[in-house]
Amino acid sequence: MSGKPPKLSAPPEGYADWLAELKTRIHTAQQRAALAVNRELVLLYWQIGRDILTRQAEQGWGAKVIERLSQDLRAAFPQMQGFSPRNLKYMRAFAEAWPDEPFVQGVLAQLPWYHQLALLDKLPGPETRRWYAAKAIEHNWSRNVLVMQIETRLLERSGKAVTNFPATLPKPQSDLARESLKDPYRFDFLGLTDEAQERAIEGALTRHVTEFLLELGAGFAFVGRQVLLDVGGDEFFIDLLFYQLKLRCYVVVELKAGKFKPEHLGQLGFYLTAVDRQLKSEHDNPTIGLLLCKSKNKIVAEYALGDKSQPMGVAEFKLLESLPAELQTSLPSIEQIERELAGSGADEEGDEE
DSSP states (O other): OOSSOOOOOOOOTTHHHHHHHHHHHHHHHHHHHHHHHHHHHHHHHHHHHHHHHHHHHHSOOOTHHHHHHHHHHHHHOTTOOOOSHHHHHHHHHHHHHOOOHHHHHHTGGGSOHHHHHHHHHHOOSHHHHHHHHHHHHHHTOOHHHHHHHHHTTHHHHBTOSEEOHHHHSOTTHHHHHHHHOBSSEEOGGGOOOTTOOHHHHHHHHHHTHHHHHHHHOTTEEEEEEEEEEEETTEEEEEEEEEEETTTTEEEEEEEEEEEOOTTHHHHHHHHHHHHHHHTOOTTSOOOEEEEEEEEOOHHHHHHHHHTOOSOEEEEEEEOOOOOOHHHHHHSOOHHHHHHHHHTTTOOTTSOOO
């Protein structure tokens, strides 16, 4: 037999649409199956952890029972990974951290086990863990993104920009807009130091637009850099322009490499007016302005925003933290660390010593 595929006749009318629909249904079924498997695995791990806790508390079993249990479970299920002593200790910690089984089954089981370990290792208490778990589910974060958001303290920064949204936007849009901004914004992924000027930062942000959008948060779509506005024959250029899908509005971002000054808002307000008149459609909400500066006096920013009728916010941005040159060159990158871990012989569950 030859390796050539059989000669097929031309597909009948409507076949392509049917095939596309089948592919979608198969892909959806695969996703549902994977989620169902994950839910069962997470719940199983929680139940094992709960049993260990109960027996240690009620029957006085010591820590050594985990070593024995690991050996016996590995012997009984040699094809399964995840029964190392280290992972069994994680199961115990998981059950101790989340005693509410309905919450584990209904919410946490939507996240893979790797995510659960990140929540346990990186966060101190249930409230912050619940917040990050909910965000990871809402935005479908990978484990690496979840860890990055925890390490850059997303919870503490969310909704912290100085804004006039309560006075300039109706509810609930004002609340959504406030939550969509943070302070400070972390731009350390650019590799730029504090000496960088506005155009260098702006250019680096557009070269790293994927990371920039991740830092801005869910719902931001990049429209352009140095967007031209022709007003009465004069040309003006917006530093960065975005569209916020959840808020259904344009967002003008202006960068200032120095300290915030009240006059910066005059320029920003001019750009908001121009975008509203030239780009905004009848279905869009009023354009929002975000002024990103290297530093600000919060009280000065609040005063400056107090008499503005257009929705604006002021926040700081942080570039690369100052490090000695020898450390900057010797610190491993995330990619290098991941390669080392991948080659260390750890199993898929990441549970080997």
